[in-house]
Amino acid sequence: MNDQSWRSTHIDDIERRGNRWIAIRKHFDIRSFGINAWEGKEEGGDVVGEHVEDSGHEELYIVMKGHATFTIDGAEVDAPAGTFVYVKPEASRQAVAREAGTTVLSSGAKPGEAFEVRGWEANAEIWPLYEAGDYDGAAALLQSALERDPDDQGMLYNLACMEALAGRTDDAVQHLTAALKDAPERYLEMALNDSDLESIRDDPRVAELLSPRS
DSSP: OOSSSSOOOOOOOOOGEEEEEOOHHHHOOOSEEEEEEEEEEESSSSEEEEEETTOOOOEEEEEEEEEEEEETTEEEEEEEOOOEEEEEESSSSEEEEEEETEEEEEEEOOSOOOOOOHHHHHHHHHHHHHHTTHHHHHHHHHHHTTTTTTTTTHHHHHHHHHHHHTHHHHHHHHHHHHHHTTOHHHHHHHHHHHHGGGGGGGGHHHHHHTTTOO
């Protein structure tokens, strides 16, 4: 058999990115569906952060190791290893580790549409660069991802933060303006108190941008 037609990898050999993300889709360069794993390092810590799938993706979670508690639209689901949890796009979901090292596999896509790599992957990848103080490197990664999805508000917001930290005021103001345009109120609330934007907060353009909305 052609050795390029299949691959086998143990989960421990897949690169960890950020605090929790085990980048399965990226490791295999899967293009037809999203699949990743998430690890709760400590008991009581997040395995799956609280969110809804604005993308329209339906998701299936499988607890591979450990023990998790899911909260889905306010309902708690006890999920020991071997549990499957299916969640529709509009439902709020979060999973917390009940044991250190709890690992949850997630897979999803939008029904009836071809899968596209989403911006959150680039957002997740910037954090090692951010923590190392490589703000220009993080900004370059986000700019590359925005070529595929130029209206992703999360990436635009993080790009503005990286540019502000790098001292690129005009670029930061431009991308913060784009990020906050028609964005949910939570983006404005984040920007009001985000220390990453401190260097541009006194800029008149930013002061106007962050003024209360009518």
